[in-house]
Amino acid sequence: MPGSVVPMAPEIIWFTPSNEYLADPDRMLGSINKTTAAYGMTAAYYGFHTEEQRTGVWVLAWQTLAHHQHFMEEEVYAEAMLPVMEAMVGAGHMTQALLHHRHDLMRALSSPVTQFIYITVRPRHDRGYELVPLIEKVRKELKSVPGCFGSSWGPSVEKDDVQVGVIGWRCIQDCSNAVKGQLSSNVKLIRELGHVELKWATMNRHEL
Structure with a gap:
């Protein structure tokens, strides 16, 4: 990052x-x-x-x-x-969360469907040394994944064992295809390091 x-x-x-x-x-x-x-x-x-x-x-x-x-x-x-x-x-x-790549965050929140990811590192594993490098690999891979409009990642402010991701997709099926295909090896490693919670929503922007 x-x-x-x-x-x-x-x-x-x-x-x-x-x-x-x-x-x-x-x-x-x-x-x-x-x-x-x-x-x-x-x-x-x-x-x-x-x-x-x-x-x-x-x-x-x-x-x-x-x-x-x-x-x-x-x-x-x-x-x-x-x-x-x-x-x-x-x-x-x-x-x-402290999220980098502001443009990608806004694109993710403006996508047809937005995925929210919460990864809690398991005991005896290190978030910065083990998890963050894997997430960076996934972030780079997502740039070439069909149906992905952008992703932004970073640490939770409140919990030092939680990493947060926000990804924009054309549809949930595109995500499923990517997890089973192009992202499969790194996603498997991430799941070995931490508990992964996924939530989905269609977001609307409120004009300030």
Whole structure:
């Protein structure tokens, strides 16, 4: 990964939507973005889990982690979080990641279907030494995979044993074909190193 480029710090939030949110997701996001855009949130996407339609997802793309941390220290933070709470039933599950290749991230989130990958390194394995080089190989391979529009990868902010990936696809079948074919050897090695959780969604961009 390019060390000289400051990565984006998107929050990926999976949650059970409230009826108010389902009625007008854009309005709810508009209330959030009215405040956050001035503090460095550069894009916001929303969608629903492909296989669990009662599960919503947001991707709130912060310019950098420092921008988000600064926002959380401001007085307006609590007010900005009220629409978030109103949009959810119960607690959501949030992962913030440091993702490189910004253009590829935006392409992935704008694709017909977006794949979210969470890899938790197994005990006695090293994320940086073992897992990251394999992921970089996969990222490069994906550039020539039919139906892949872009991928962005990086570490979780909260958990030092988790690596996160966001990949854009033409369809889920294209991904399945790639995993069984061109990507098979490296995917097998990654699964030996860690537990892999996959989620799918069709995302919509909310205009800030």
